[in-house]
Amino acid sequence: MFRTERDQNPRIEWKKKGKDVSFVYYDGQFRGPFEGRASIDGATVTLRRVTQKDAGEYRCEISAPFDSVSLGETNVTLKVLVPPQTPLCEIPSSAVTGSVVQLRCRDQQSIPPATYSWYKDKEPISPPRHANATYQINAHTGVLEFKAVAKEDTGQYSCLASNGVGPSKMCEGNRMTIEDINVAAVAAAVVVVCLLVAICGCGGYLLHRNGFFSRHRGRSNVNYIPPPQEPQDFKHTQSFML
Incomplete structure (x- = not known):
């Protein structure tokens, strides 16, 4: 609401604050997303089909050059409420x-x-x-x-x-x-695990005892001595090629 002293045709502007100030009503027309879904009576703006994007802080400015106070302004905060959705x-x-x-x-x-x-x-x-x-x-x-x-x-x-x-x-x-916890199933699982551990342990012990884990596995301590050659075995008389 506003009242002027002498100016019968004051200038009315609405702006929306945010990261950047945008015009809502300027030069007798609604701007941007408000065009076609808003109306004004005096300086009172009515918005229709509001959404969450409309929520925010608005500023109304009245300019009256012929009055002693040439500019008046006020801020209005719009909160858009949303009913519960199915959780x-x-x-x-x-x-x-x-x-x-x-x-x-x-x-x-x-x-x-x-x-x-x-x-x-x-x-x-x-x-x-x-x-x-x-x-x-x-x-x-x-x-x-x-x-x-x-x-x-x-x-x-x-x-x-x-x-x-x-x-x-x-x-x-x-x-x-x-x-309830299945106690019988848990006990059976514990017994099976213990049996597997025991079998693996016995198998490892037997393999170790039979030398499968010896560091020198695969090596032989027997030295090879070639048999002596008799003079009558073979004599190299000439070279030949196959």
């Missing part, structure tokens, strides 16, 4: 009892940033009330962490994102199954 949830399908498990939920498009709440079998999971709870929920990061999962933690999990701008959105749930 992306990371929920493991299975885990082993006693292990640490994290379930993650995030929505990177909502403005202001969304807060998160978790559900198990369509029932809300209450935030833990004491430090010794078996799980923790961070409403700002969307992480649900189990310090040591148990069989009773098996269920269908889902996450709800909210920011107060539009309707909340929930991700598609996923079932997480908690399984």
Whole structure:
């Protein structure tokens, strides 16, 4: 809003601040991306179909050369709010009892940033009330962490994102199954590994004992002595070539 003293036709300009100052309304016309989707009444600008690119700081300048105060200006900050989108949830399908498990939920498009709440079998999971709870929920990061999962933690999990701008959105749930450690399988694997180590050790000992790892393997200590030649064996009488 503005008021002039004598000038009945002041000059109105709108600019958008940023790395470079750009014109929004100049010389009676809207410029750039505002052309065709904005209108002005007095000095009040109405924008339609706003996007995140429209967010920022704007400056309104009123020039009145015939007034004692020839220039007036004010700044307006425009925040474009974005309702929650369907969050992306990371929920493991299975885990082993006693292990640490994290379930993650995030929505990177909502403005202001969304807060998160978790559900198990369509029932809300209450935030833990004491430090010794078996799980923790961070409403700002969307992480649900189990310090040591148990069989009773098996269920269908889902996450709800909210920011107060539009309707909340929930991700598609996923079932997480908690399984016990197979002690018999672990013991059998340990026995098999021990047997393999024992067999390899015995085989190496036998090979070493039989000299396969000797440094002088392949050498002979027997000196070759050619047999004596008898005078009657052969006499070289002339040269010949085959």
